[in-house]
Amino acid sequence: MFEINLFYSAMSIYERNKVNLLTKSKPQEKRSRGKKIIFGAAGIVSAIFLSAPPAFAQELMPSEVNSMLLTSLWLLVAGCLVFLMQAGFAFVEAGLTRAKNLGNIMAKNLADMSVGALAFWAVGWGFAFGTDKGSLIGGDAFFLSGMPEFFTGGEVDVLSTPTFFFFQVVFAATAVTIASGAMAERTKFSAYLIFAAVMSGFIYPVAVHSFWHGDGILSDLKIGDARFSDFAGSTIVHSAGGWAALMGAIFLGPRLGKFDSKGKPRALPGHNIGFAVIGVFILWFGWFGFNAGSELAMDDWVAHCIMTTLLAASSGVVGAGSTIWLKTGKLDVGMAANGALAGLVSITAGTGAMNFLGAVISGLIGGVIVVYSIIWIEKKGIDDPVGAISVHGICGVWGTLAVGLFARHDDAFLGRENAGLFYGGGLEQLLVQFLGALIIAVWVLGASGILFKLMKSTVGLRVSEEEERIGLDIAEHGSPGIAPEPKFLVE
Numbered sequence: 001m002f003e004i005n006l007f008y009s010a011m012s013i014y015e016r017n018k019v020n021l022l023t024k025s026k027p028q029e030k031r032s033r034g035k036k037i038i039f040g041a042a043g044i045v046s047a048i049f050l051s052a053p054p055a056f057a058q059e060l061m062p063s064e065v066n067s068m069l070l071t072s073l074w075l076l077v078a079g080c081l082v083f084l085m086q087a088g089f090a091f092v093e094a095g096l097t098r099a100k101n102l103g104n105i106m107a108k109n110l111a112d113m114s115v116g117a118l119a120f121w122a123v124g125w126g127f128a129f130g131t132d133k134g135s136l137i138g139g140d141a142f143f144l145s146g147m148p149e150f151f152t153g154g155e156v157d158v159l160s161t162p163t164f165f166f167f168q169v170v171f172a173a174t175a176v177t178i179a180s181g182a183m184a185e186r187t188k189f190s191a192y193l194i195f196a197a198v199m200s201g202f203i204y205p206v207a208v209h210s211f212w213h214g215d216g217i218l219s220d221l222k223i224g225d226a227r228f229s230d231f232a233g234s235t236i237v238h239s240a241g242g243w244a245a246l247m248g249a250i251f252l253g254p255r256l257g258k259f260d261s262k263g264k265p266r267a268l269p270g271h272n273i274g275f276a277v278i279g280v281f282i283l284w285f286g287w288f289g290f291n292a293g294s295e296l297a298m299d300d301w302v303a304h305c306i307m308t309t310l311l312a313a314s315s316g317v318v319g320a321g322s323t324i325w326l327k328t329g330k331l332d333v334g335m336a337a338n339g340a341l342a343g344l345v346s347i348t349a350g351t352g353a354m355n356f357l358g359a360v361i362s363g364l365i366g367g368v369i370v371v372y373s374i375i376w377i378e379k380k381g382i383d384d385p386v387g388a389i390s391v392h393g394i395c396g397v398w399g400t401l402a403v404g405l406f407a408r409h410d411d412a413f414l415g416r417e418n419a420g421l422f423y424g425g426g427l428e429q430l431l432v433q434f435l436g437a438l439i440i441a442v443w444v445l446g447a448s449g450i451l452f453k454l455m456k457s458t459v460g461l462r463v464s465e466e467e468e469r470i471g472l473d474i475a476e477h478g479s480p481g482i483a484p485e486p487k488f489l490v491e
Contacts, residue, residue, distance in 0.1 A: 067298075070298045071296075071297050071298045072160065072163055073298075074293070074297075074298040074302070075163055075167055075293060075296065076163060076166065076167075077289065077293075078167065078288075078289035078290075078292065078293025079163075079166045079167045079170050079289065079293065080289070081285065081286045081287075081288060081289025081290070081293070082167075082170040082171065082174065082286055082289045082290050082293065083113075083170045083173075083286075084282060084285070084286045084289075085170075085174060085282065085283050085286035085287070085290065086109055086112065086113050086173060086174075086177060087279075087282050088279045088280065088281075088282030088283035088284075088285075088286060089109060089112075089174075089177045089178075089180070089181070089279065089283065090105065090106055090109040090279065091275045091276065091278050091279025091282060092181070092275075092276050092279030092280060092283065092337075092341075092386060093105050093108075093109070093180060093181045093184060093279075093385075093386055094106065094272070094275050094276075094279075095270050095271070095272045095273055095274065095275030095276030095277070095278075095279060096181070096270035096273075096276050096334060096385055096386045096387075097184050097185055097270050097271070097385050097386070098185065098268065098269075098270065098271050098471070099271040099272075099471075099481065099482050100470070100471025100472070100473055100474070100480070100481070101184065101185045101471050101472045101473060101481070102271070102473060102480075102481025102482055103472075103473035103477050103479065103480065103481030104184075104185075104189065104471075104472035104473055104476055104477060104481070105180075105184060105481075106481070107189060107476075107477060108177075108180045108184075108187075108189070108192055108196075109177060109180065111192065111193055111196050112173050112176045112177040112180060112196055112200075113173045113177075115193060115196045115197050115200070116169070116172055116173040116176045116196055116197075116199075116200035117169050117172075117173065117200075119196070119197045119198075119200045119201030120168070120169045120172045120173075120200050120201060120205070121143065121144065121165070121169070122142060122143055122201065123142050123143075123201045123202065123205075124169075124172060124200055124201045124202065124204070124205040125141060125142075125144060125165060125168070125169075125205070126138050126139070126140055126141040126142040126143075126205075127201075127202060127205035127206055127209060128168065128204075128205035128206075128208040128209050128212075128213060129141065129164075129168075129208075129209070129213055130142070132209070132213065132215035132216070135210075135215060135216055135217045135219075136206070136209070136210075136216070136217065137205075137206055137209055138205070138209050138213065144161065144165065147161045167293065168208070171208075171233065171237055171290075172200045172204055172205070172208075173200065174237055174241070174290075175199065175200070175204045175207075175237050175238075175240050175241040175244075176195075176196050176199045176200050176204070176241065177241070178238065178241025178242060178244070178245055178388050178392045179195070179199070179241055179244045179245040179248050179388065180192070180388075181245070181384070181385060181386030181387075181388040182245035182246070182248055182249045182384045182385070182386065182388040182389055183195075183245070183248040183249065183252055184385045184386065185255050185385060185468070185472065186252055186253075186255050186256075186462050186463060186468050186472075187248070187252060187461060187462065187463070188459070188460055188461060188462065188463055188476075189472070189476045189477075190459060191455050191459055191460065191461050194451075194455060194459065195244075195248070195451065195452075195455070198451055199244060199448070202447075203240070203244065203443075203444060203447045203448060203451070204237075204240055204241075206443065206447075207236050207240045207440050207443060207444065208236060210236075210439070210440070210443075211228070211230060211236055211436070212236065217439065218230075218436050218439065218440075221432055221435065221436055222432065223428040223429075223431050223432040223435070224426070224428040225415075225416060225428065226404075226414075226419065226425070226426070226428035226429040226431070226432045227413060227414055227415050227432065228413070228432050228433060228435070228436035229349065229350075229353065229403055229407070229411055229413035229414045229419075229433070230348075230349045230400060230403075230413070230436065231291075231294055231348070231349055231350060231351055231352045231353060231403075231411050231413065232290060232291045232293075232294035232305075232348045232349065232351055232352075233290075233294075233348055233349070234345060234346070234348040234349030234350075234395075234396045234397075234399030234400045235349065235396055235397070235399075235400045235436060235437045235440050236440065237348070237396075238345045238348060238392040238393070238395070238396035238399070239392065239393050239396030239397055239400070239437060239440060239441065239444075240396075240440055240444045241388075241392050241393075242388060242389050242390075242391070242392035242393020242394065242396055243393055243440075243441055243444040243445045243448065244444055244448040245384070245388045245389050245392065245393065246382070246389045246393060246445070247445060247448040247449045247451075247452050248448070248452060249382050249383060249384050249389065250382060250452075251449075251452040251453065251456055251461055252383075252461055252462055253383070253462070254381065254382070254383030255268060255383050255385070255468070256465060256468055256469065258383045259381065259383075263381060265378045265379070268385070270334070270385075273333050273334060276333075276334055276337055277333065277337050280337040280338075280340050280341060283340075283341060283344070284313055284340060284344065287309055287313070287344045287348075288306050288309055288310075290348070291305045291306070291308070291309045291347070291348055291351040292305035292306045292309065292351075294351075294352070295352060301352060304352070305351045305352055307356060307359075308347055308350075308351045308352075308354055308356065308358075308359035309344065309347055309351055309359075311347075311356055311359045311360050311363065312343040312344060312346055312347030312351075312359045312360065312362055312363030312366070313340045313341075313343040313344045313347075313363060314340075314343070314360075314363065315343055315359075315360045315361075315362075315363035315364040315367065316339040316340050316341070316342045316343020316344065316346065316363040316364065316366050316367035316370075317336050317337075317339045317340045317343065317367065318339070318364060318367065319339055319342075319343070319363065319364040319365065319366065319367020319368045320335050320336050320338060320339020320340075320342060320367035320368065320370055320371050321335070321336035321339055321367070322367075323367065323368050323371040323372070324336070324371050327371070335370075335371060335374070338370055338374070338386075338387045338390075338391055339366075339367035339370060339371070341370075341391045341392075341395075342363075342366040342367050342369065342370035342390075342391050342395045343362075343363030343364075343366050343367055344363075345366065345391060345392055345395040345396050345399055346362045346363050346365070346366030346395050346398055346399040346402060347359050347362055347363055347366075347399060347402075348396075348399055349396075349399045349400045349402065349403050349433075350362060350399065350402055350403040350406060350407060350411075352409065352411035352412070353403055353406075353407040353408065353409050353410070353411040353414060353419070353420075354402075354403075354406045354407060354408060354409075354420075355406075355408045355409070358402075358405075358406030358407075358408060358420070359406075361406065362398075362399065362402040362406060365398065365402075366395045366398055366399065369390075369394060369395055369398055370387065370390050370391055370394070370395055373389075373390035373394045373395075374387045374390045377389055377390060396437075397437045397441070400433050400434075400436065400437045401430060401433050401434060401437070403419075403420070403429065403433050404419075404420060404421060404425075404427075404429040404430030404431070404432070404433040404434070405420050405421050405422055405430060406420045406422060406423075407419040407420035407423070407425065407429060408420060408423055414429075463475055463476070
């Protein structure tokens with residue numbers, strides 16, 4: 001039975017790490033990696049409303065039960081913040097593309113969440129967190145079958161399936177929607193639906209299983225004393241989405257008019273920079289749940305993760321804004337906005353491991369990287385309307401590597417303090433971070449490349465030239481995203 005397998009998997013992690021999941025972490029103490037891997041080893045707020053609470057809860061002290069419920073409430077709130085990020089992605093993508101494709105942008109983002117949630121529920125969860133098969137993939141619990149309301153172990157281990165699933169499914173939707181921007185303005189809607197289902201139901205879950213399941217190939221990846229760590233998903237979520245975006249952009253080809261006859265890129269300005277900036281602020285807000293929620297406990301480190309997230313995003317704006325200003329003599333607002341996202345992606349892996357100075361440096365470098373990456377990718381003939389490949393793929397790798405440079409605290413995955421190179425941790429941490437990022441890149445590039453090739457040769461990926469010229473709102477959805485006043489009302 002799946003519940004038995006998951007129970008003993010969780011317990012084995014517990015025994016290896018000697019975790020007390022009800023003990024709050026302190027900055028000077030090492031936090032258990034088991035707490036992260038178990039993902040939500042605290043009760044859920046819905047227990048409040050149960051007429052007959054589980055027997056184990058009755059055996060605990062009231063303060064312990066309250067602590068469990070508070071943690072559960074925080075995880076649910078954090079999941080809601082991550083859910084809100086879908087609105088942020090929609091605004092960013094809509095603002096940086098042309099008005100004739102506004103409705104299509106919104107339709108794709110609706111699909112990312114709805115189709116993605118259903119696919120993750122049907123099969124993605126099982127591939128990610130089902131019983132391990134050869135350290136590569138989960139093999140059961142499809143449609144959440146066999147899942148009890150609660151898992152309990154010993155005296156304190158509690159895992160709520162609804163809380164765990166909700167927190168994970170909004171991460172899956174994020175990984176999918178990253179690719180949407182790079183594929184904007186020329187993708188068949190039907191093809192995109194297939195991509196969203198396969199990405200959230202298979203490609204992304206396999207990446208999750210590799211590390212966050214606890215028995216995957218990255219879970220115990222070690223070089224010397226250095227263990228791979230990706231606290232909230234610079235690689236597992238963002239680079240995975242970025243590599244899928246790269247394959248989508250390559251197989252689709254550039255938008256009409258993006259490059260002249262000599263291959264020189266031309267600007268195709270988005271229709272509303274205000275939308276884009278609003279979207280960035282929504283994403284920034286949601287990212288506090290993304291990063292701090294990954295602490296999976298309401299403890300002292302939640303505020304720490306919020307602070308590192310804030311500082312990295314702020315320095316990302318400064319890094320990108322200063323770089324483009326120095327290069328062009330003007331502050332490009334869209335590039336500065338992408339700098340915020342670059343800073344956020346850059347801190348996602350190390351939000352629990354870095355001190356505040358490390359977060360600032362990571363975000364600042366991420367902001368600089370994203371400018372040069374966007375320019376370089378465009379020069380290579382790849383059309384990415386919103387810079388998703390650079391923001392998420394390239395900066396996701398940088399954020400993962402940054403752990404190897406600036407990790408100061410044990411984030412429960414690292415297993416040691418001062419793991420970063422600049423704190424005496426040696427090169428091993430940097431090398432293991434690189435290896436982990438490379439493994440995920442190879443998997444997603446290969447799997448998504450096969451998917452796009454199959455779709456291109458069967459259902460087709462791209463709309464016709466005529467449809468692209470008139471805009472996907474009309475061609476794919478039958479009405480404009482921004483409609484003029486009807487003639488009968490103005491005549």
